[in-house]
Amino acid sequence: MKPTQARPAVKLGLILVALVAALAVTPSATQATPAYARQTGVSCQACHTVFPELTPFGRKFKLNAYVFTNVKQLAPVSEQAQRTLALSEIPPVAIQLQGSNTMLARALPDSGLTKELSQKNSTEFPQALSLFYTGKIADELGAFLQLTWNPSSNSVGIDNSDLRFANHASFAAEETPDLIYGLTLNNNPTSQDVWNSTPAWGYPFIVTNVGVPPVAKALLDGQLAQASAGFGAYVYLFDHLYIEASGYRSAQTSFTNATTGGPGPLDSTAPSARISSPVAPYWRVAWEQAWGSHSLEVGTYGIWAETHPPGIGESGPKNTFTDAALDGQYQFITDDHTFSLAATWIHEARKFDNITLGFSTTGTRDEILYAAGTPVLGSAKGRPDTQGAILEIDFLPWLNTKLGAQYTMYGKFNGGTRNYDGFGRRASDNNTLFLFVWTSF
Amino acid sequence: MNAKLLVAGIATLALSAASAHAADNRAALELIRKECSSCHGPRGISVSPMFPNLAGQQAPYLEAQLRAFRDHSRADPHAQAYMWGMAAQLTDDTVKDIAAYFASQPPARGTAADPAEVAAGKKIYENGITAQNVPPCQSCHTPTAGGNGPFPRLAGQHRRYLEKQLEVFAANLRANEIMHANAVNLTALQISQLAAFLSSQ
Numbered sequence: 001m002k003p004t005q006a007r008p009a010v011k012l013g014l015i016l017v018a019l020v021a022a023l024a025v026t027p028s029a030t031q032a033t034p035a036y037a038r039q040t041g042v043s044c045q046a047c048h049t050v051f052p053e054l055t056p057f058g059r060k061f062k063l064n065a066y067v068f069t070n071v072k073q074l075a076p077v078s079e080q081a082q083r084t085l086a087l088s089e090i091p092p093v094a095i096q097l098q099g100s101n102t103m104l105a106r107a108l109p110d111s112g113l114t115k116e117l118s119q120k121n122s123t124e125f126p127q128a129l130s131l132f133y134t135g136k137i138a139d140e141l142g143a144f145l146q147l148t149w150n151p152s153s154n155s156v157g158i159d160n161s162d163l164r165f166a167n168h169a170s171f172a173a174e175e176t177p178d179l180i181y182g183l184t185l186n187n188n189p190t191s192q193d194v195w196n197s198t199p200a201w202g203y204p205f206i207v208t209n210v211g212v213p214p215v216a217k218a219l220l221d222g223q224l225a226q227a228s229a230g231f232g233a234y235v236y237l238f239d240h241l242y243i244e245a246s247g248y249r250s251a252q253t254s255f256t257n258a259t260t261g262g263p264g265p266l267d268s269t270a271p272s273a274r275i276s277s278p279v280a281p282y283w284r285v286a287w288e289q290a291w292g293s294h295s296l297e298v299g300t301y302g303i304w305a306e307t308h309p310p311g312i313g314e315s316g317p318k319n320t321f322t323d324a325a326l327d328g329q330y331q332f333i334t335d336d337h338t339f340s341l342a343a344t345w346i347h348e349a350r351k352f353d354n355i356t357l358g359f360s361t362t363g364t365r366d367e368i369l370y371a372a373g374t375p376v377l378g379s380a381k382g383r384p385d386t387q388g389a390i391l392e393i394d395f396l397p398w399l400n401t402k403l404g405a406q407y408t409m410y411g412k413f414n415g416g417t418r419n420y421d422g423f424g425r426r427a428s429d430n431n432t433l434f435l436f437v438w439t440s441f
Numbered sequence: 442m443n444a445k446l447l448v449a450g451i452a453t454l455a456l457s458a459a460s461a462h463a464a465d466n467r468a469a470l471e472l473i474r475k476e477c478s479s480c481h482g483p484r485g486i487s488v489s490p491m492f493p494n495l496a497g498q499q500a501p502y503l504e505a506q507l508r509a510f511r512d513h514s515r516a517d518p519h520a521q522a523y524m525w526g527m528a529a530q531l532t533d534d535t536v537k538d539i540a541a542y543f544a545s546q547p548p549a550r551g552t553a554a555d556p557a558e559v560a561a562g563k564k565i566y567e568n569g570i571t572a573q574n575v576p577p578c579q580s581c582h583t584p585t586a587g588g589n590g591p592f593p594r595l596a597g598q599h600r601r602y603l604e605k606q607l608e609v610f611a612a613n614l615r616a617n618e619i620m621h622a623n624a625v626n627l628t629a630l631q632i633s634q635l636a637a638f639l640s641s642q
Contacts, residue, residue, distance in 0.1 A: 041526025058488070060479040061602075068476055070529040168474055290488045293601075334604065335491055335519060 030329050033134040033144070034441050035092035037060070044399040049331065049338040050203055051402065056333075059194035060425065062179050063236050065134060065166035066142030083139055092135025096146075096440035099125040102208040108113035108376055124151055127268055127436065130159060143163050152209060158226055160200065162186040180236040189248055190223040192232065195297050197327035197342035204390050204406060206438060207385035212376060215414045216384030218346040220303055220323040224248065230282065243439040244284040248303070250274035254414040276318055280305035286327075296330045322349040322390050355356055373422070380422030383415025388427075399438040408432045469538030476527060477539065485543040490599035491519070497548025502593040503540035507531060517615040521607070548587075549597040554637040562638025565631060573626040578635070586642050596642035603636035 037044055040061075044051065047058030054062065061068060074087040100123070107120035130148040137143050144157035166182030184192040199221045211296035217223060232246025251274070286299030302324040327344040388410040395403045414420045414428035420427055474483075477495075478622065485496030509515035510528035531539070566586070567580045569577040583591045588594035593615070595603065609615040610624040 041529045043522035043526075046523050057479050064475060064479075070526050072530075293489055294492070333489065333491070334601070 011210055025267065033092075033094045033096070035132055035134045036066065038090060038094075039069045039088060039135045040094050041069055044219040049333060049340055052205055052397065053289070053340060054194060054195045054201075055331070056290060060180075062194050063166060063182065063234075065140060065164040065182060066144060067140060067166070069136050074371060076098065086136065086139045088136060092133060094132040094440055096128070096132065096438075097132040098129075098206060098436060098438045099123075100127045100206075100208060100436040101431040101436060103436075104211065104429070105431040106335040106425070108212070109423075122208075124209060127151065129207060130440075132440070137163075140167050142175075151414045158187065160186070160188050160191045160225070162192055164192070172324060174402075178238055181234065183231070183233050184244075185229070185231050185247070187229055188222075189220055189228070189246070189303055190301065191225070192230075192234075192246070193284065193301070194242075195288075195299065195327065195329045195342070196340075197297065197299075197329040197344050198301060198325075199344070199346075202344065203342060204392060206404070206406075206436055208432060208434045211434070212413075213410070214386040215377065215379055216383070218323055218348045219305060219307070219321045220301075220346055220348075222281075222302075224275065225252075226279070226307070232282065235285075239290075240288055242284065242286040242288070242299070242315045244282075246282040246284075247279040248275055248305070249279050250276070275305050275307055277306035281413065293332055294332050295329075295331045295333075297327075300328050301325050301327065308354050318348075323347070324385055375421050375423040375427055377414075378421050379414035379416065380420060381415040385412055385415045386410065387412040400441055401437070404434075404436050404438065406432075406434040406436070408434070466538045469535045469542060472535065473539060473542055476621035477543075480523075485546045487550045487599070490601035492599075493602045494549040494598055495543040496546035497587075497597075498540075498543055498587040498594050499590055499592065500537075500540040501590045502588060503543055504536050505540065505591060507536045508533075509538075515615060517609040519609075520615070529577070545584075550596065550639040551597045551634075552600070554600065554641045558634050558637040559641050561631075562634035565635050566638055570626075570631070575623060575626055578623075586639055595639045598640055600636045600640035603639055604632050607632045607635070 023396060034044075044057075047055055047061055049055055061208070061275050069086075069088060072089045073390065074085060076085055078084050095196045102122045102124070104120040126149075128148050130146050130151065130356065133143060133145040134140060144160070144162040146161060147156055147157040149156045149227040163186070164182055164184040166180055169179050169181060173289045176331070185437055186192045188200050188365060189432060190202075190395075193200065196202055199218075202215040228250045230246040230248035232244055234242065234244035236242045280303055280317070282301070282303045284299065284301040286297055286301075288295060288297045290296075304323075305321050305399040306318045323346055327346055329342040330340065388408060392404055392406040392410045397403065409431050410427040412420075413430055417427050419425065456493070477485075479490070480492040481495050485498070486494050494562045506524075507528050510520055510524040511531055513521075513525060515524075565575065566582075567584070569575045578595075579586070579633060582595050583589050583592070586594065586596035606615065607627060608625045610617055610620040611627065613621055624632075
């Protein structure tokens, strides 16, 4: 049977605005991974404002394939004096630990308990535990690889991963590069991006595992994370213009390994969506302008993908998504103060959702996508509209450790305010206070 | 005949020394291309005032700073965070080549500042402040502020960078007895005026 094409004309707007203002006596700072700090000998604040947000130097480090190193290398040369290997004598490994406590404004209904005993408070320690291998692999080749233990499935799985090659070219003098060009192999659209106004490394940088997620989320907003593999090429011209073209694909739904009879390579991750077309094209164009302590980026990115909804086989209906986004980021960075603002707006032809200081998801009514009849997670009106704000305050007692308090407020949730699910739950009942510790070393 | 052979031998030696140095120069250019330029700009003119302009800087000064980053004798917080790592693996030849490259670049042009501040800063730069034991800066840094050997070029430098350096000299975070003595009695206003003047040159 031929797959039928289902193209509900659902429009989805996502507005994401992140505002991070760090006013600190000591340099505000960071590290995405301490392994990079060990490799470069450079402190966290060279690459990060408040981790994981990147500074202009951090963006260059990533565009240059994470290869800058200051540790001794095992680097034999050929008879032509070419380096045949460049391995750090210290393996670039690091650990990341996140712990958290989440408080919902109103407990979730629990059939086995009386209202008084229902729990609205969840502690996760760790919320996530990651092992990084991040650093130079060879001349012009570097890696950001992350394995994460997930408490909800009690399993270790691949997290964001980026393997990249980069080099320079000049139009004039050899020592003045006019462009950086590179190739990236990664498993999450936008994880390869260097601005923090795109979803993979956008605000909020950490979210609770145990809150109530709105029904709608754009495909590009993490739906394909670790459920797809992408390969792309990029150029960064004259320190201003970034252009990238990539293609993503997933393993077939219900793919079975013919030899072992076991699940296919990506099946064990049970992704929420997977690409069913041979390739999903992804594009990215951005312009960066820097002056004094300021930098401004404006850009666009997007993906076109056909997917099978979770749990539906190859012969089932397909969704066709076209996500087109606009984004912008402003940073003001000095030794003493940092101010940054990021925004993104994703328009999705067929689906939904949100994040950040202010967020807003709107969409058309669809009673199959946004089913009525489900307490808490459903929508009585069959609509995905969700609006609210996320406020976060972070304190970094050390450059590699962040203590944070994050409060998520909903003005509207899944299309309603007072009784959005038809079971008496108010949007504000899902307001969430999330306290966390995030460290890596 | 023997003399000719000797000359040829010396010429060969000189040639191989030159090519060895050229190879080292390529290593420096590679570093400049991939690392230095990320903060200091491809031709040594930086965008952010957190990072100094290096174009047209005195080569002996640049060499001394790179060695001081490498051996940790320049230890202001900014140096520790950024340049200790950057300079850690530099060889003496690479230090020389990097310094020579930036010294040979055309320096940054000055940026305009408030004329009253510039005039006040010029006065301090040229005459010093006798009452505060501040000698004329121009006696070492030259009347044009172009610097001289170990005394750095200050003209056209970022205003905020210059202010920061006077602050860390005054606080003894950047160890330099002479500059500590010169900076410790300056008020914040005088530092700001001096920096305004120099960055406008």
